[in-house]
Amino acid sequence: MTRFIFITFFIICSSITCFSQAHTNNQTKQEYIIESFIGFTDYAYSRNSDLNEAAIYFTLKVKNIGDVPIPNLGAIERSKFVDFIVNDSIQNPLSLYNGAAITGDYTLSKGQEDAYTWWISNDTATYGEVFTVKWRYLDKFTEIYRVNIKTKTAEIVVK
Numbered sequence: 085m086t087r088f089i090f091i092t093f094f095i096i097c098s099s100i101t102c103f104s105q106a107h108t109n110n111q112t113k114q115e116y117i118i119e120s121f122i123g124f125t126d127y128a129y130s131r132n133s134d135l136n137e138a139a140i141y142f143t144l145k146v147k148n149i150g151d152v153p154i155p156n157l158g159a160i161e162r163s164k165f166v167d168f169i170v171n172d173s174i175q176n177p178l179s180l181y182n183g184a185a186i187t188g189d190y191t192l193s194k195g196q197e198d199a200y201t202w203w204i205s206n207d208t209a210t211y212g213e214v215f216t217v218k219w220r221y222l223d224k225f226t227e228i229y230r231v232n233i234k235t236k237t238a239e240i241v242v243k
Contacts, residue, residue, distance in 0.1 A: 115150030120226035122238035143201040153191035157200035167220040
């Protein structure tokens with residue numbers, strides 16, 4: 085009978101400890117949402133106001149929903165946290181390596197969000213007439229989009 089009580093006590097204590105550790109680990113986990121958007125315009129932002137080129141805008145949006153701060157998208161050397169992936173190959177624009185050079189904390193607290201937009205001229209067909217695009221932020225990927233330059237469409241690729 086003593087052995088039964090000891091084993092029961094041991095099992096109960098072990099399960100409480102396991103639950104406690106699991107609960108503690110969840111509170112320190114980075115939790116965030118990432119989204120991406122693709123847009124087509126008839127003009128590209130330029131310092132030359134006479135420029136009237138069609139452009140494709142690629143936007144990455146990040147929102148912190150956890151208690152642990154995450155890197156914002158204006159951070160210096162943001163390429164440590166972000167990749168732009170075209171046709172399953174990393175094709176980071178130079179601006180991913182050149183974050184804002186301002187002082188301060190480069191993190192997002194719970195509830196904060198940030199966005200990064202990069203564009204290319206639609207006329208150059210930099211990646212081909214049809215290509216796939218996705219972003220990676222830390223350890224998560226956005227949806228994969230199939231972009232068609234000719235029809236100016238971007239549709240989510242279902243896997």
